[in-house]
Amino acid sequence: MKITITAAANQWFHEDMGVTPGNGVRFYGKTYGKTAVHSGFSIGLARDDEPHQPIASTVVDGVNYYVNDRDEWFFKGYDLTVDYDEANDGPKYDYVPNNED
Template sequence: MKITITAAASQWFHEEMGVTTGNGVRFFGKTYGKTAVHSGFSIGVMRDDEPHRPIASTTVDDVTYYVNDRDEWFFKGYDLTVDYDAVNDGPKYDYTPNQDV
């Protein structure tokens, strides 16, 4: 799994979540909702500065974005791209199939 954070998304996380150098942002699967590839589940995001056994991570503007091993079920088979959605004034999540099945 690969995580990509665009510059616009990074700016949103800095401005709206207050992340700064050395902070972390965790993506996870949660019940209820819907994504482009999941029905009954949606993506969650929270500030968490201490990754626990990450399966994927990337650092952008000195902030680490990651997924822990306990959320592998939600992301298995996909890469995640996080961009900024100006219409909704928040993150937009795109899932791209990969070979990690």
């Protein structure tokens, strides 16, 4: 799994969530909601500076964006691209199929 954070999304995280270098943002699967690839589940995010066995991570401007192993079920078979959605003034997510089992 690969995580991509666009410049616009990174700016949103810095401005709206107040993240600074050394901070972390964890993405995870949660019950209820819907995504382009899941019915009954949606993506969540939390400010979390201490990853627990991450399966994927990327550092942008000193901020660690990651997914822990316990959320592998939600992201299995997909790469995650996080962009900024101007209409909703928040992140939007694109799930890109990959060749992982």
